[in-house]
Amino acid sequence: xxxxxxxxxxxxxxxxxxxxxxxxxxxxxxxxxxxxxxxxxxxxxxxxxxxxxxxxxxxxxxxxxxxxxxxxxxxxxxxxxxxxxxxxxxxxxxxxxxxxxxxxxxxxxxxxxxxxxxxxxxxxxxxxxxxxxxxxxxxxxxxxxxxxxxxxxxxxxxxxxxxxxxxxxxxxxxxxxxxxxxxxxxxxxxxxxxxxxxxxxxxxxxxxxxxxxxxxxxxxxxxxxxxxxxxxxxxxxxxxxxxxxxxxxxxxxxxxxxxxxxxxxxxxxxxxxxxxxxxxxxxxxxxxxxxxxxxxxxxxxxxxxxxxxxxxxxxxxxxxxxxxxxxxxxxxxxxxxxxxxx
Amino acid sequence: xxxxxxxxxxxxxxxxxxxxxxxxxxxxxxxxxxxxxxxxxxxxxxxxxxxxxxxxxxxxxxxxxxxxxxxxxxxxxxxxxxxxxxxxxxxxxxxxxxxxxxxxxxxxxxxxxxxxxxxxxxxxxxxxxxxxxxxxxxxxxxxxxxxxxxxxxxxxxxxxxxxxxxxxxxxxxxxxxxxxxxxxxxxxxxxxxxxxxxxxxxxxxxxxxxxxxxxxxxxxxxxxxxxxxxxxxxxxxxxxxxxxxxxxxxxxxxxxxxxxxxxxxxxxxxxxxxxxxxxxxxxxxxxxxxxxxxxxxxxxxxxxxxxxxxxxxxxxxxxxxxxxxxxxxxxxxxxxxxxxxxxxxxxxxxxxxxxxxxxxxxxxxxxxxxxxxxxxxxxxxxxxxxxxxxxxxxxxxxxxxxxxxxxxxxxxxxxxxxxxxxxxxxxxxxxxxxxxxxxxxxxxxxxxxxxxxxxxxxxxxxxxxxxxxxxxxxxxxxxxxxxxxxxxxxxxxxxxxx
Numbered sequence: 001x002x003x004x005x006x007x008x009x010x011x012x013x014x015x016x017x018x019x020x021x022x023x024x025x026x027x028x029x030x031x032x033x034x035x036x037x038x039x040x041x042x043x044x045x046x047x048x049x050x051x052x053x054x055x056x057x058x059x060x061x062x063x064x065x066x067x068x069x070x071x072x073x074x075x076x077x078x079x080x081x082x083x084x085x086x087x088x089x090x091x092x093x094x095x096x097x098x099x100x101x102x103x104x105x106x107x108x109x110x111x112x113x114x115x116x117x118x119x120x121x122x123x124x125x126x127x128x129x130x131x132x133x134x135x136x137x138x139x140x141x142x143x144x145x146x147x148x149x150x151x152x153x154x155x156x157x158x159x160x161x162x163x164x165x166x167x168x169x170x171x172x173x174x175x176x177x178x179x180x181x182x183x184x185x186x187x188x189x190x191x192x193x194x195x196x197x198x199x200x201x202x203x204x205x206x207x208x209x210x211x212x213x214x215x216x217x218x219x220x221x222x223x224x225x226x227x228x229x230x231x232x233x234x235x236x237x238x239x240x241x242x243x244x245x246x247x248x249x250x251x252x253x254x255x256x257x258x259x260x261x262x263x264x265x266x267x268x269x270x271x272x273x274x275x276x277x278x279x280x281x282x283x284x285x286x287x288x289x290x291x292x293x294x295x296x297x298x299x300x301x302x303x304x305x306x307x308x309x310x311x312x313x314x315x316x317x318x319x320x321x322x323x324x325x326x327x328x329x330x331x332x333x334x335x336x337x338x339x340x341x342x
Numbered sequence: 343x344x345x346x347x348x349x350x351x352x353x354x355x356x357x358x359x360x361x362x363x364x365x366x367x368x369x370x371x372x373x374x375x376x377x378x379x380x381x382x383x384x385x386x387x388x389x390x391x392x393x394x395x396x397x398x399x400x401x402x403x404x405x406x407x408x409x410x411x412x413x414x415x416x417x418x419x420x421x422x423x424x425x426x427x428x429x430x431x432x433x434x435x436x437x438x439x440x441x442x443x444x445x446x447x448x449x450x451x452x453x454x455x456x457x458x459x460x461x462x463x464x465x466x467x468x469x470x471x472x473x474x475x476x477x478x479x480x481x482x483x484x485x486x487x488x489x490x491x492x493x494x495x496x497x498x499x500x501x502x503x504x505x506x507x508x509x510x511x512x513x514x515x516x517x518x519x520x521x522x523x524x525x526x527x528x529x530x531x532x533x534x535x536x537x538x539x540x541x542x543x544x545x546x547x548x549x550x551x552x553x554x555x556x557x558x559x560x561x562x563x564x565x566x567x568x569x570x571x572x573x574x575x576x577x578x579x580x581x582x583x584x585x586x587x588x589x590x591x592x593x594x595x596x597x598x599x600x601x602x603x604x605x606x607x608x609x610x611x612x613x614x615x616x617x618x619x620x621x622x623x624x625x626x627x628x629x630x631x632x633x634x635x636x637x638x639x640x641x642x643x644x645x646x647x648x649x650x651x652x653x654x655x656x657x658x659x660x661x662x663x664x665x666x667x668x669x670x671x672x673x674x675x676x677x678x679x680x681x682x683x684x685x686x687x688x689x690x691x692x693x694x695x696x697x698x699x700x701x702x703x704x705x706x707x708x709x710x711x712x713x714x715x716x717x718x719x720x721x722x723x724x725x726x727x728x729x730x731x732x733x734x735x736x737x738x739x740x741x742x743x744x745x746x747x748x749x750x751x752x753x754x755x756x757x758x759x760x761x762x763x764x765x766x767x768x769x770x771x772x773x774x775x776x777x778x779x780x781x782x783x784x785x786x787x788x789x790x791x792x793x794x795x796x797x798x799x800x801x802x803x804x805x806x807x808x809x810x811x812x813x814x815x816x817x818x819x820x821x822x823x824x825x826x827x828x829x830x831x832x833x834x835x836x837x838x839x840x
Binding site: 177181182183186189190192193194197198200201202203317320321324325328329331332 | 396415416417432433434435436437441445446448449452455456457459610612614618619654655656
């Protein structure tokens with residue numbers, strides 16, 4: 001019974017954020033907006049967008065857990081869509097060809113990032129910014145900057161329901177199994193928790209780092225496939241606009257996932273985070289907030305969320321302190337001096 | 343020796359110009375609990391870390407059951423049935439207890455390519471039960487456990503592979519009475535099974551009780567080995583420090599006359615945790631001891647007095663009426679605090695002795711808005727000389743000093759700042775007898791100069807031996823108060839503690 005109660009409590013805490021967000025935005029959109037927010041169609045659209053955001057967030061998660069930042073993820077996603085799309089079309093086996101192409105390109109690019117890190121020992125921040133610049137140039141050179149275009153509609157099934165969900169959830173399942181139930185995942189967690197202890201216990205850190213980058217590449221490949229399949233064409237990115245927003249949009253789900261991992265699995269936490277952020281964007285759109293201001297909304301939400309979760313312990317502590325002050329005040333008022341013996 | 347479980351021959355190890363071990367020979371026989379004792383920096387931990395595969399010797403050879411033994415890593419040592427419980431924290435906080443116990447051994451629980459959590463947790467529960475720990479859930483995250491419970495996890499982890507040789511390095515300081523009993527039971531079982539234990543501790547009484555043989559190290563040399571019938575505290579101390587420890591270990595006088603002036607007053611002092619409605623006055627030139635069981639609030643009391651933790655009700659006032667609200671106010675008003683957690687809270691490990699020693703006194707070293715380099719160096723030199731810190735130079739990083747010398751630097755920074763109220767939380771924790779004696783003498787000298795000291799300790803002999811007055815805390819409240827007297831016994835004090 002106690003176990004059931006604990007599971008129910010954890011489930012409620014995990015789902016509290018999207019539920020509260022939905023209710024608040026629903027009421028606001030009914031009162032001030034177009035009133036379209038909250039319909040089944042709009043929710044399905046939000047869920048559909050969640051898949052790509054979650055895949056990019058999962059790509060970041062494994063490395064970020066160990067303090068490695070990857071700023072090239074957005075550009076890698078664009079590159080996997082463009083070059084992977086071309087490879088997929090060359091394979092001529094339909095939608096799965098696109099998926100294979102995108103995954104191959106993303107895995108290779110991510111493996112290069114990983115190799116540079118383990119061999120050169122340069123901070124990931126520097127490596128990933130360097131990689132982002134290189135991948136941007138590759139995108140501009142490839143196909144003379146024309147990007148990728150898939151005209152056969154039947155090849156774009158991973159951009160629409162139900163296949164987008166199947167692909168996104170399958171990627172999540174792969175991540176969950178690898179992170180939670182394999183020796184690789186155990187090693188990721190122990191290295192992030194006490195690196196010195198883990199390496200002195202014989203865990204091969206370099207191999208684990210490479211594993212993280214390969215997993216990152218796999219998730220980026222999935223995101224690249226959804227990216228290409230959603231619109232059918234992807235242009236080479238100019239001045240990082242699209243790639244940067246893809247990357248920055250992935251941060252909130254990662255932070256939310258890390259926070260929610262105390263109540264649920266990290267993978268589920270990241271999906272819940274991605275869904276919540278897409279709900280927020282859809283809600284702001286329904287309220288008629290212009291795109292430029294939507295970023296302000298997302299930024300503010302992230303700030304409030306991090307401030308709340310960081311200070312949650314302090315809020316609990318303040319309640320506890322108030323109770324103690326009341327108790328001791330009553331003791332002192334009664335003149336209840338502590339017993340001493342000499 | 344042909345039947346030796348483990349033997350090391352002519353082991354040498356240097357760290358830069360410092361010789362840590364010089365031609366060390368050491369033998370561990372089956373059924374032996376072999377104590378290693380020596381001053382801080384004598385080479386005990388260096389020797390055991392070489393045996394456990396943590397570091398390599400510069401030269402020399404080792405044999406395990408007669409065969410050459412030269413582990414390249416901890417894992418290799420474990421494969422050769424040599425396990426070690428290290429002095430520092432040896433668990434990863436964010437993974438579960440079971441994952442910690444079987445860290446690096448997850449392969450054994452693999453089913454169809456995946457790690458079976460059920461099997462892992464069951465095996466961890468068995469491992470904990472085997473050493474007598476039944477109250478820890480193997481599936482819980484390790485960060486939820488306290489220091490002692492984490493040490494017991496390390497013990498369970500070390501015993502999982504049923505080692506022939508178990509090395510216990512300064513572990514008992516982190517354990518309560520019950521925890522120590524569990525450890526001693528494991529050691530006794532190993533002895534009965536004809537296995538070997540290398541036991542390091544600064545507590546000579548404990549060492550003499552637990553060990554069957556003791557080897558004394560000094561400055562990287564083996565000074566001698568004593569069998570059980572030769573155990574005598576004074577002999578061991580003399581071998582450790584290289585001279586007879588003359589005079590009294592603690593202060594010899596029973597003169598409790600302290601100054602009239604009240605320098606610090608705690609009024610209904612209450613913290614967010616444990617400490618509740620505590621009232622006392624500290625006089626000029628008084629050593630006021632605080633004792634109690636671990637978890638009784640003594641350490642929290644020190645943090646409240648120094649302003650690190652907030653007093654949520656009541657106050658801490660100085661003679662001039664200044665209320666201590668934070669550590670900055672405390673330092674400005676002549677308070678000094680030596681934390682129990684030395685490496686995390688009392689010292690900057692990666693900084694030099696000079697930087698550490700002058701830190702609280704920086705405002706006094708400023709000339710025209712800049713720190714005067716000569717004044718800074720003079721102060722650092724004065725501290726090093728006065729406390730006889732063993733170091734290569736004042737620019738040496740503190741992390742390369744032994745525990746006792748690190749503690750001297752911590753003391754020194756407050757003495758250099760001319761603190762007149764010192765709050766010392768377990769000041770002799772993890773330091774050897776030689777440094778201990780020096781610390782006690784220093785405390786007494788400071789008292790004679792009019793400095794007031796709050797001595798927080800978990801060691802009753804230390805509290806009884808040094809304090810003018812002793813206050814016992816139980817569940818955060820004062821449960822007893824005792825004046826210095828030759829008749830005061832540990833039994834009297836324990837009665838107020840439990």
